[in-house]
Amino acid sequence: MNTLLSIETRNAVLRKMAVLLETERVAIIKINKADLEAYDGDDISMYDRLKVDDSKVDDMIASVTHLASQKDPVGIERFSFKHENGMQVYNKTASFGTVLIIYESRPDVTVEAAGIAFKSGNKILLKGGKESLKSNLKIVDLWHQALKENNASTDWVEYLQFNRKETQAFLENPTQKVDLIVPRGGEKLISFVKQHATCPVIISGRGNNFLYVHKEADQQMALDIIINAKTAKISACNALDKVLIDKNLPNKDAFIKGLVLKLKEFKVEIFGDDAISKYDGVKAIESDDIWYQEFLDYKIAMAEIDSNEVAIAMINKYSGGHSSSIITSNYDVAKVFMENVDTAAAYHNVSTRFTDGGQLGLGGELAISTDKLHQRGPIGLEHLVTNKWYVHGNGQIR
CATH class of the missing domain: 3.40.605.10 (Aldehyde Dehydrogenase; Chain A, domain 1)
Structure with a gap:
């Protein structure tokens, strides 16, 4: 001994x-x-x-x-x-x-x-x-x-x-x-x-992380955060795989087009639900199984949803319980999201890429x-x- x-x-x-x-x-x-x-x-x-x-x-x-x-x-x-x-x-x-x-x-x-x-x-x-x-x-x-x-x-x-x-x-x-x-x-x-x-x-390591763009989001911030979380390091378990967009987002059409364009610059393959697959360059989601998948690749799946409650329900059903993020200027909405998503880390206006011991002040993990x-x-x-x-x-x- x-x-x-x-x-x-x-x-x-x-x-x-x-x-x-x-x-x-x-x-x-x-x-x-x-x-x-x-x-x-x-x-x-x-x-x-x-x-x-x-x-x-x-x-x-x-x-x-x-x-x-x-x-x-x-x-x-x-x-x-x-x-x-x-x-x-x-x-x-x-x-x-x-x-x-x-x-x-x-x-x-x-x-x-x-x-x-x-x-x-x-x-x-x-x-x-x-x-x-x-x-x-x-x-x-x-x-x-x-x-x-x-x-x-x-x-x-x-x-x-x-x-x-x-x-x-x-x-x-x-x-x-x-x-x-x-x-x-x-x-x-x-x-x-x-x-x-x-x-x-x-048990550690499975990601399949979600981000919700709330209707009161700063749209440039949302765009920057999505690109960072998806493309900065695709092999990381804190990388982003799923984006949920509020159907009441102002200028939603322009936002989605801009996001698709930017993701394409990084050669990300985009899958979308019925509302999002109508945009150029987006493939239609063929099975709900995609929502359970962790990609670890240049792939992303997106859907248009009605509310914070729907975002929370989807995350709790499909995600790996790792990290989730909401982009909104409404603190009360963010609080409800963060308290109710069943993930180890919940973010407000931040990239999921920070779920890391060094980044969260532990020195390492x-x-x-x-x-x-x-x-x-x-x-x-x-x-x-x-x-x-x-x-x-x-x-x-x-």
Whole structure:
């Protein structure tokens, strides 16, 4: 069993990781090129996530540096109570123990998610996708170097080189203790983990995010936000997939034409309901199933609707429970929307692209949870803990 590392050691390992990522920058990018060249899939979002360039390495360095500067999330007192019999009761945060992160294509997860779990006092098991194996093994080597230089066991970060069959066997009957599993990837990966895991799983990552253009929207703002949320990073789970337009929007015709034109500039394929498919360049929606789909691609679906209530109902029926946004100058309407949409993050006059631990002030995130238990939305350092009761006495019996 690994005894909890002191916060000083955990921080020293993270700081050393930042140094090693800088000194090994060229080697990491070179090794990643081999992974990219070997990738034979045509999934553009997968390729985008797989690629490591200078800015990705910068982000990795920033992530571990920031983590090293944050206070210890373990051992924080959440509640205290003095019993009438003299017992002193405390409830404090505690580490989970061992966290297994299963992910696809993203070598940066090997640094950022592992870093959060490590700082929270956990042993890390990493199971990355075969497409990023070389990149991941190189980064795990750096973790081991950082641990050794700080007299910590390399067991704290372990990479599982399992194929699908071996992964399934491990999930169903782990050969070592696993306290929490975090799948990072598409819906297939998440349902595979849910189906086979025998310990708690944090479900994260499915987007299918909606934006509602209310009749009192600033239309230029709406246009800018839709373009940003749809096109800035199509591989992100916080990207926009669906737009609902109020049928009472003033100059609605001009707004829709302008929006279609702008989306076409970015080569976005547009699907519309009966009202919107009559515009040039918009394909008719053939099945309501499209409203359930997360695209992760240059695609968008749009509909004309009657009211805030209809927007809320559609979002609650079809969305992935991740992020939703309303564009309106009416604060009361926005308040009703934000309180009633069943998503982890609700936005007013803001792009959905901000559902991200770094952007929401957490410094980074292990995952973006669409579950309601434990923690919802970005899971940062202070959320990757459980709790424990400490009771001090001098012989009390009940």
